Amino acid sequence: MTGEKADDVVTAAFLVIGDEILSGRTKDKNIGFVADYLTSLGIDLREVRVVPDDRTEIADAVNALRARYTYVFTSGGIGPTHDDITAESIAAAFGVPLNLDPRAVALLETHYAPGQFTPARQRMARIPEGADLIENKVSKAPGFRIGNVHVMAGVPAIMQAMMDAIAPTLATGRIMLSETVAADMPESRIADRLSAIQDAHPETLIGSYPSASEGKFTTQIVIRSRNEAALKAAAADVAEAVADILG
Template identity: 60%
Template sequence: MTETPEIVTPKIVTAAMLVIGNEILSGRTRDANMHFLAGRLTDLGIRLREARVVPDIEETIIAAVNDLRARYDYVFTSGGIGPTHDDITADCIAKAFGVGIDIHPEARRRLEAHYEAGMLNAARLRMARIPDTATLIDNPVSAAPGFRIGNVMVMAGVPMIFQAMVTSVTPSLVGGDRLLSRTVLALVPEGAVAEDLGKLQAEYPDVDMGSYPAFRSGKASTAIVLRSTDKTRLDAASEAMYAIFRRMGGEPFENEIV
């Protein structure tokens, strides 16, 4: 008698991203950081479960930080740590954690080393204000550091600097089981495959399945994205999806496992 393979519960580590800035909500600036962060976290076995955008309003930022840090293993913020009056993220983080904030000696030293003599004015020195108990996140691009306090990573909004800060902090992050992915596509309308896809999902509850319709060469097509930490289960579900598409008269194909 053949036993059904046991479904192993994966180790899941979660994260959220908090994008801070009126310029994002107004449409003046397009956020370019979430895609980068999601990719890096996926490589580490960390699942980005939520992304939220909030304005430069103190009470809104504080509430969002406290909500997200209580529900996810990691929180990554972007924006609001520059030299101008509307850069209030550091102060908001300090209030969210109930700690003080002041010029951090090492942050000041880095800025002094970066700017020419006499160029470190009061506005730029604001970027050295770090909440008590926080540790610095390196910024090899423009010196002004981000910081980490608890499970919250606070970083700049400028994409080049944000990416450098993410790279600096990733060695300290602890991930879970890496999520593998396969995408099976066919020139079959989504409505035609929906019922069978629902049955397949019920058969493989441990494999995440998403359906994405599009037009290819003027014809309706459907891409089914399957994700799991268990390669054996992922392969089995993908092969079953192949069979479903073929029954519908489509010739399925797929991308590489990532």
């Protein structure tokens, strides 16, 4: 589907690829962005995985996730160096050849000065057979889409530009709405009431998020639902419970 509203919930997984993420050398900045971005479109991010630069682990993760969710998005490992092995790993996952793609070659030959499209840079033009390109307005080296898997760069600015490029092509579901009720108390004081409210409003998801400052505990209670009426009713019950407990 292309930019359509889906009747059912649309789900996604995000696969972060790279030894540098697992070692802590690079701090991931993409997970939070993707979660916010997909939520705003009406796509539920259900799972995030981080895997090393290992062909088998990347391919196995891609195959597991693409069978489980509507979409899979990946970041990392499509650059010019020897350890950028995402493209070949995705090709292996789908059982297709990995070749220099004439479309990608043309983009990069135009981008680089004569003689600068080196063999290393040509690696960024290797695309699995049958894949579509994902536009990269930042540095021109494209990502690609094959099946329900979208393969993007790890550099946040480039990955974000690629998300903007593919957003119009994605099927979306009803957007998840939310309301927050502040409770000036530890979550333990309201836990039983929240459990009862959750049971009474099965179309909602209620989460409590405690914080502490100078020895004082407070709680943010977040109510989420795709049904606005159900959301309002549950939020009203939560607010009433907070008021009751605080006296």
